[in-house]
């Protein structure tokens with residue numbers, strides 16, 4: 503018989519909720535998952551600028567989600583961020599997952615370089631979501647296909663990138679006999 507599990511996602515962004523659900527369902531196809539989002543502070547800047555700050559944002563989000571919604575099977579924090587890499591901005595996200603037994607898994611998603619047209623707006627203080635909307639003349643694209651969707655013409659979108667990261671962050675949950 504299929505088991506069912508509840509996931510609390512530390513964000514109300516539908517892209518993150520979809521990515522979380524897809525990642526869990528791919529990694530554990532025998533389990534039925536339900537996911538809901540809760541608004542949680544990340545405790546870092548709106549636009550994290552280093553990998554460390556981005557990871558801290560994901561960790562803060564997951565802890566805050568657990569405090570807000572203690573009755574769940576899993577909590578997941580996803581935080582998007584950028585870092586300077588050889589004079590160019592690299593975009594990625596950190597994902598942190600906790601389960602009710604205290605197990606933790608984390609992973610950084612695949613990264614890609616932002617075009618200078620977007621980077622210069624982000625460096626001047628604009629959030630990435632707003633910068634890409636301005637360059638691509640879109641509205642709220644961060645809650646739709648995201649930067650990667652706009653730049654690949656939807657070959658891959660933001661939720662698919664997050665789903666892959668969630669699968670990698672779930673490795674310790676699938677390999678409970680190994681040490682992480």
Ligand SMILES: O=P(O)(O)OP(=O)(O)OP(=O)(O)OC[C@H]1O[C@@H](n2cnc3c(O)ncnc32)[C@H](O)[C@@H]1O
Pocket residue numbers: 512513514515518548549550580581582583593629630631632634643644645647648649650660
């Ligand atoms: O409601 P929350 O969960 O905060 O969702 P968010 O889209 O603002 O996401 P983050 O705080 O994790 O991301 C930090 C910033 O990076 C932006 N960002 C990160 N990845 C992005 C992507 O693929 N597409 C669009 N914006 C992205 C996002 O808009 C924020 O300005």
